[in-house]
Amino acid sequence: xxxxxxxxxxxxxxxxxxxxxxxxxxxxxxxxxxxxxxxxxxxxxxxxxxxxxxxxxxxxxxxxxxxxxxxxxxxxxxxxxxxxxxxxxxxxxxxxxxxxxxxxxxxxxxxxxxxxxxxxxxxxxxxxxxxxxxxxxxxxxxxxxxxxxxxxxxxxxxxxxxxxxxxxxxxxxxxxxxxxxxxxxxxxxxxxxxxxxxxxxxxxxxxxxxxxxxxxxxxxxxxxxxxxxxxxxxxxxxxxxxxxxxxxxxxxxxxxxxxxxxxxxxxxxxxxxxxxxxxxxxxxxxxxxxxxxxxxxxxxxxxxxxxxxxxxxxxxxxxxxxxxxxxxxxxxxxxxxxxxxxxxxxxxxxxxxxxxxxxxxxxxxxxxxxxxxxxxxxxxxxxxxxxxxxxxxxxxxxxxxxxxxxxxxxxxxxxxxxxxxxxxxxxxxxxxxxxxxxxxxxxxxxxxxxxxxxxxxxxxxxxxxxxxxxxxxxxxxxxxxxxxxxxxxxxxxxxxxxxxxxxxxxxxxxx
Amino acid sequence: xxxxxxxxxxxxxxxxxxxxxxxxxxxxxxxxxxxxxxxxxxxxxxxxxxxxxxxxxxxxxxxxxxxxxxxxxxxxxxxxxxxxxxxxxxxxxxxxxxxxxxxxxxxxxxxxxxxxxxxxxxxxxxxxxxxxxxxxxxxxxxxxxxxxxxxxxxxxxxxxxxxx
Numbered sequence: 001x002x003x004x005x006x007x008x009x010x011x012x013x014x015x016x017x018x019x020x021x022x023x024x025x026x027x028x029x030x031x032x033x034x035x036x037x038x039x040x041x042x043x044x045x046x047x048x049x050x051x052x053x054x055x056x057x058x059x060x061x062x063x064x065x066x067x068x069x070x071x072x073x074x075x076x077x078x079x080x081x082x083x084x085x086x087x088x089x090x091x092x093x094x095x096x097x098x099x100x101x102x103x104x105x106x107x108x109x110x111x112x113x114x115x116x117x118x119x120x121x122x123x124x125x126x127x128x129x130x131x132x133x134x135x136x137x138x139x140x141x142x143x144x145x146x147x148x149x150x151x152x153x154x155x156x157x158x159x160x161x162x163x164x165x166x167x168x169x170x171x172x173x174x175x176x177x178x179x180x181x182x183x184x185x186x187x188x189x190x191x192x193x194x195x196x197x198x199x200x201x202x203x204x205x206x207x208x209x210x211x212x213x214x215x216x217x218x219x220x221x222x223x224x225x226x227x228x229x230x231x232x233x234x235x236x237x238x239x240x241x242x243x244x245x246x247x248x249x250x251x252x253x254x255x256x257x258x259x260x261x262x263x264x265x266x267x268x269x270x271x272x273x274x275x276x277x278x279x280x281x282x283x284x285x286x287x288x289x290x291x292x293x294x295x296x297x298x299x300x301x302x303x304x305x306x307x308x309x310x311x312x313x314x315x316x317x318x319x320x321x322x323x324x325x326x327x328x329x330x331x332x333x334x335x336x337x338x339x340x341x342x343x344x345x346x347x348x349x350x351x352x353x354x355x356x357x358x359x360x361x362x363x364x365x366x367x368x369x370x371x372x373x374x375x376x377x378x379x380x381x382x383x384x385x386x387x388x389x390x391x392x393x394x395x396x397x398x399x400x401x402x403x404x405x406x407x408x409x410x411x412x413x414x415x416x417x418x419x420x421x422x423x424x425x426x427x428x429x430x431x432x433x434x435x436x437x438x439x440x441x442x443x444x445x446x447x448x449x450x451x452x453x454x455x456x457x458x459x460x461x462x463x464x465x466x467x468x469x470x471x472x473x474x475x476x477x478x479x480x481x482x483x484x485x486x487x488x489x490x491x492x493x494x495x496x497x498x499x500x501x502x503x504x505x506x507x508x509x510x511x
Numbered sequence: 512x513x514x515x516x517x518x519x520x521x522x523x524x525x526x527x528x529x530x531x532x533x534x535x536x537x538x539x540x541x542x543x544x545x546x547x548x549x550x551x552x553x554x555x556x557x558x559x560x561x562x563x564x565x566x567x568x569x570x571x572x573x574x575x576x577x578x579x580x581x582x583x584x585x586x587x588x589x590x591x592x593x594x595x596x597x598x599x600x601x602x603x604x605x606x607x608x609x610x611x612x613x614x615x616x617x618x619x620x621x622x623x624x625x626x627x628x629x630x631x632x633x634x635x636x637x638x639x640x641x642x643x644x645x646x647x648x649x650x651x652x653x654x655x656x657x658x659x660x661x662x663x664x665x666x667x668x669x670x671x672x673x674x675x
Contacts, residue, residue: 345640353612354640357667361553361567384614388640412581417553417569427581458582465577465584466523467538468555468566470514471547472577473588474527475555 005321006030006081006105010074011045013085014064016375016391017299018045021083024313033077035070037063039383044375051077058385064088067095074104081105081320083313087387090296093118107320108274109295116270117293126269127290132262135281135289137204140164148185148203152178155205161185163192164200171195174206207289209441210281212236213248214294215263216304218315219273220325227260228308229334231300234440235429237352242422242445243429244300245339246307249400249438250286256334259288266293275301275316299342299392302371306338306396337400339407343374345388347420356384361417365410369396369403382419390421400438404430428453517587524591572668606675607650611665615639620661626654628674635659635671648674 008031011021018034022045025032034049039058046052053073056062063069065088074082082099084090084107093114099106116126124139136155141164142148152159152175161184163171171192173184185201193199211234219225232248233241251259263278270293277298279291301312310332319325346352362378374391376382382390393414395407408430414423429435432448516523526537536545548556553568567578575586619636622628633645634654655675659665 347612350612351644353644354615354642355613356639357614360569363554363567384616384639386640388642415567415578417567418571424581458580461579461582462518462521462584463523463538464557464559464564464566464579465518465586466516466525467527467536467543467545467559468547468557468564468568468577468579469516469518469575469586469588470512470525470527470536471545471555471557472549472566472568473514474512474529475547475549 006317008033008077008079008081009107009317010035010070010077010079010082010104011049011085012064012070012082013088013090014040014043014045014375014386015389016373017085017087017297018043019048019375020373021085021313022048024311024317027311028314028317030317033073033079035063035073037385039385042380044377044380047377053077058383060088060386067092067098070095071098071102071104074099074102079104081107081317083107083316084296086296086299091118091294105320107316108297109270109272109276113270113272114295117272117295127266130265130269132266132269132290133288135204135207138202141200141202142185145182145185149178149181151203152181155203158206158208160204160206161188161201162204163188163196163198164202165192165196165198171201207281207283209443210234210283211248211250211441212279212291213251213259213282214277214279214298215259216298216301216312217263217267217272217276217278218312218319218325219267219276220319221273221322222324224325224328225264225267225272226325226327226329226332227263228304228310228312228332230256230259231298231303232440233300234442235445236442237445237449241300241342243339243341243426244303245337245400245403246303247334247337249440250282255286262288262290266290274319275312299389300340302373302392302394303338303340306371306394307334307336308332309335336396336398337403338394338396339400339403340392340394341407341411341426342389342422343391343393343414343416344422345382345390345419346422348422348425349420352422354384354388355420356382356388357419358382359416359418361415363413363415365393365413367406367410367413369406370394370410371396376416390416393426404436428455431455513591515589515591517589518584606655606673607648607652608670609634609646609648609672609674611637611646611667611669611671612644613637613639614666615644615664617659617661617663617665617671618643620657620659621645622654622657622672624654624657628652628654634674637665637671646671650674 009025010033011018022032031050033051034045035053035055036046037058055069082104089095093111096106097111138151158176161173171188173188175181175184188201189199192201213230213232215230216228230248230251231244231246233244235243266278275297277294281289281291305312345355347355358381359378371394376390395403397403397406411427512527514525516525524539528535534545536543544560546558550556555566557564557566569576577584577586615637617635618638621633628648629651632648634648635646636643637646652674654672656673659671
C-alpha cells in the first residue's frame with residue numbers, strides 16, 4: 001500500500017526538539033505547524049514555524065500536555081500528522097489513540113505497543129518468551145525471610161532489595177552478604193510500608209557500577225525492524241543523562257549484533273513501529289540486562305545519526321506515511337565516533353540549580369565535525385516553567401579521540417552570557433583521565449564531582465581581565481562601571497533596570 | 512583615563528590613554544603595549560604585546576563578570592577621581608539573608624520563625640524548571656524572619672528568610 005507523503009505536520013513540543021523536527025519538515029517540503037504556551041510566544045520554534053497556534057497557560061497541563069487543545073489545532077490547521085518530540089505527550093498511549101480517532105497520523109508507535117511496554121508484567125512475559133535477558137531475581141515479592149535467603153543464594157550476592165510499589169530509592173537496600181540480609185529485609189519492608197503503604201519487597205541481583213547502554217531500533221509498518229547501533233549513556237547526574245556517545249567504547253561488532261538482535265526481538269514482541277530505544281544495563285563482565293524500552297525519539301538521537309549517516313526524523317516521517325524501510329540490516333554500517341553534550345540552564349558553581357533568565361550574549365561554535373541542535377537565541381529569556389535543556393552540542397570525528405578534541409575545541413568557542421550553563425562541566429569531563437580512557441559507569445559523574453577541580457589557571461589571565469575591564473569602560477561597551485557612562489544609552493538602561501531590581505528586592509524584604 | 516580594578520580581592524591601578532589611534536597602557540607601574548577592538552557589544556578582542564585574547568563581558572544582577580578563555584572573573588571597576596564610593600554589604604557576622612538563587616516558586620517552607628538551624632540545614636524548597644531545590648542556611652543561628660509564603664513566586668536575589 002502506498003500512501004502519499006504528509007503535506008502538513010503539527011509539532012506538539014517546544015525547545016530544541018521542536019526546532020529539530022521543524023527543520024526535518026522543511027527539508028522534506030512539509031509545512032510545519034507549532035503550538036506554544038503563553039510564555040513561549042518568543043521561542044525559537046515559533047519564529048521558525050509556518051503556522052503557530054497559542055494553546056494556553058505556561059503550566060504544561062494547560063498547554064503542551066493538553067490533548068484536547070492540541071487535537072483542536074490539528075483540526076483547525078488541517079495537519080495530517082503529529083510529531084510529539086520527546087517528553088510531554090510522546091509516550092502517552094491515550095494521546096496516540098486520540099490521534100487515530102481524530103483521523104490524524106501519530107508519528108510514533110501505536111497505543112497498543114506503548115501500553116505493552118508501559119505495563120511491566122505484560123512486557124516482561126512477552127519478552128521472556130522472546131528470550132530477552134533480565135536482571136536475575138524475583139518478579140514478585142518475597143513471602144518470607146527463608147525464601148529471600150534461598151533466592152539471594154541462588155542469584156548470588158550482592159543483591160538489591162526493592163519495594164514493589166517503589167521509586168525514588170525508597171525501600172531499597174543493597175545487601176553485600178548473607179548475614180546482612182535479615183536486617184536489610186526488615187528495613188526495606190518497613191520503609192516500603194511507610195512510604196507506599198505496601199510492604200511487598202522483591203529481590204534482584206545488584207549490578208555493581210553498571211554501564212547504561214541503549215540500542216536504537218527502527219520498524220516500519222510492513223514488519224521490517226532494524227537496529228542502528230548503540231549509545232553509551234553512562235554519564236548521568238541524579239539519573240539524568242548528561243553526555244552520550246556512539247558507538248560505546250566497550251561494544252565490539254559481535255556484542256553489537258547480540259544487543260541489536262535482542263532489541264529487535266523486544267520491538268517485535270510488542271509489534272513495535274517507528275523509532276524506539278531499548279535500554280540495557282551492562283555489568284563489568286559485559287552481560288546485558290534489559291531495562292526498558294523508550295517508545296519515542298530520544299534526546300541523544302543525533303549521535304546515532306552522525307555515525308550511521310541516517311536522518312532519524314526523516315525516517316520517522318516516512319515510516320508514518322506508510323513507506324517501507326529504504327534499507328536492510330546489512331546496509332547499516334557505523335563509521336566514526338560522536339559525542340553529545342546536553343547544555344542545560346543550570347549553575348555548576350551552585351549545586352546545579354536551574355538558571356533561567358535572559359541570554360545577553362550568545363557565541364556559538366561551528367567548524368569541522370560540530371553539530372548544534374539548539375532552541376535558544378541571544379536576547380531570548382529562558383522561562384522557568386520547563387526542562388532546563390537549552391541545546392545539544394555534538395562532536396563527530398574519525399575516532400573517539402578526534403571527537404573529543406573537536407568537542408573540546410567547540411566548547412572553548414561556546415559562550416552563553418546572562419544565565420548560567422553547565423558548559424564548564426563538559427570541559428572538565430572531556431579532560432578527565434578516566435573519561436579519556438573510556439572507563440565509564442553510572443557512578444562516574446558523582447565520583448568526579450566529589451574531587452576538587454584541579455584545573456590550573458594562567459596567572460596572567462587576571463591581568464588580562466583587569467586591562468579588558470578598563471578597555472570595556474573606555475570603549476563604552478556594557479562592561480562600563482555602573483553609572484559612569486551616562487552618555488551611553490545602553491549603560492543607562494542597565495542602571496535603570498538595576499536600580500529597579502534593587503528597589504523591588506528592597507520592597508520584598510520589607511514585606 | 513585612570514581606573515581602579517578589583518579582581519578576587521586584588522587591586523590593579525590601570526592608566527589607559529589613546530592618542531592618534533594608538534593605546535598606551537600602564538598597569539601597576541608597568542608599561543604594556545596593548546590594542547583593542549570591540550568586536551560587538553560585550554566582546555573585546557584584546558592584544559597585549561602579540562598575545563591575542565577574546566574577552567567576554569557579562570552582567571548578572573549587579574555583578575560584572577569578565578571571561579578570559581573559560582575562566583570567569585568577578586570584576587569591579589572604579590574611576591578613582593569619582594566620588595562615587597562603592598560599599599559592599601557582604602559582612603559575615605550578624606543577620607544573614609537567605610536569598611533565592613534563581614526565579615521560581617516557593618513550594619515548601621522547612622522552618623518556622625524562631626527555629627534553630629545548623630549550617631546546611633534546608634530552609635525552603637524552591638521549584639524552577641521542573642526541579643525542586645532546597646535552599647540551605649549558610650550559618651548556625653535562629654530563623655529571625657520568614658519573608659515569603661508557600662506558593663509565592665520569587666525572583667533571583669529575593670530574600671526568603673533571615674537567619675541571625
